[in-house]
Amino acid sequence: MSPTYEEARNHLLDAALTHVAFDGWTEETFRAAAAETGLDMDFARAICPRGAVDLALTYHARGDAAMVERLAAAELSELRFRDRIAAAVRFRLEAVEDKEAVRRGVTLFALPAHAGEGAKAIWQTCDVIWSALGDSSEDVNWYTKRATLSAVYSATVLYWLGDETPGHEATWEFLDRRIDNVMQFEKFKADVQKNPLLKPLLAGPNWLFAQMRAPRDKGDLPGSLG
Structure with a gap:
């Protein structure tokens, strides 16, 4: 029987x-x-029309799947949410065999x-993380959560690539610092929203953000208004 695609x-x-x-x-590798x-x-071209590019994306998706499997088996309920995010990013990097x-x-x-x-691959990884951790946001928060995590994830990957410390301990410390930065920014945003002097200035942007909706089809990015 012939293999499936x-x-x-x-x-x-x-x-x-x-x-x-x-x-x-590269093409040589393909x-x-x-x-x-x-x-x-x-047949190989039918499976991977862009050759090695499609294989690289398949490799990335394989790592995402391994991360989800590990998240499902892990007991994270006692952790703070920021620590669950850190664990997910760590699981994703630890899924890499090469x-x-x-x-x-x-x-x-x-x-x-x-x-x-x-x-797009980085965004999808961050979407997988948020979805696996139970995110149910349907408004602009769907985007901001994935955008900020994409920045954290990208920076952490680059740091990890050059990290030679035992067990990548320096990478996990770097990751914790980046997540702390995000939490500080979120607190700053909340404080700005509460400031009565800024409410008139924020009325327009807040109205626009309120119209944003998470995409119904995850292949339909970045989503829709209204």
């Missing part, structure tokens, strides 16, 4: 990972993976042609 894509990815450290997420799995190149594959992915998605896909 998903099965074949995962076979391609497994084969590609042995080449990524040397050749990056062709080598197709040859090693015995897949016809036309740091060089991530490093090469960062290089790939820094290219202008692929920057949009890279940003």
Whole structure:
């Protein structure tokens, strides 16, 4: 029986990972993976029309899935919510089996042609985290939560890539500091909203934000008004 597209894509990815450290997420890697799995190149192209770019995105999605599985098995109910977020980011990075594959992915998605896909992948990771932790926001908070976490996650990944401390302890300390910064910013926003002198100035922006809704289809980003 022929493999499904998903099965074949995962076979391609497994084969590609042995080449990524040397050749990056490149056409050379994609062709080598197709040859090693015995897949016809036309079939491989049907599975991954953009070649190694699609394999890199599949690798990223595989890490997200591993993180969700670990979150589901973890007991986080006694933790503060900011600590649950930190745990999720940590689980996501600990799901990585090959740091060089991530490093090469960062290089790939820094290219202008692929920057949009890279940003979307980070956003989706942060959406997965918030959803797994039970976020039910439907208004502008849906966006601000994912935007701030995307900034934290991106910075933490870059720090982690260069971290050589035992157990990546420096990375987890860096992550805690970034989350503390976000919490301080959230407190500042709340204080601004409560300031009676600023209420007239905020009336317009607040009305606009009130019209924003979370996307019904997660593939439909950034969402809608009204």
